[in-house]
């Protein structure tokens with residue numbers, strides 16, 4: 001069979017397909033002689049398929065990890081324990097949101113402002129009201145209760161949730 005130096009294009013006649021890289025006697029270039037074209041094409045296809053598959057798997061792994069990170073609890077967790085109503089002197093009914101902010105981390109955290117979000121049945125945000133809980137600092141494992149009277153709500157409120165605002169979440173593990 002004939003092989004050709006990839007660099008200077010000198011042709012050589014050899015008996016067998018070399019399994020190790022060959023060195024050109026003219027220019028000194030060393031190269032691996034490619035296998036028969038057909039087999040090579042199949043290998044190329046297989047290699048690119050493998051690359052594609054691993055790229056897909058890698059993407060899925062990254063997305064899964066990303067979702068897991070999103071779902072992971074922050075150092076502080078706000079939860080609503082009850083929603084009641086109260087009627088003021090002028091007969092207007094207000095929604096009262098009761099809940100707690102708990103520090104689930106092992107560090108002391110400042111309590112951020114809370115945002116009470118009202119959404120309709122399609123998860124569309126109807127109102128957002130910000131307020132400050134009574135505590136300013138939470139020890140590890142401590143929690144503070146909040147009790148917030150909402151401004152009059154529009155019709156169609158189906159869900160009320162509490163969010164922590166401007167929570168300074170530490171980057172990485174600080175143990």
Ligand SMILES: [Zn+2]
Pocket residue numbers: 005006007008009010024025026027028029
């Ligand atoms: Zn050469």
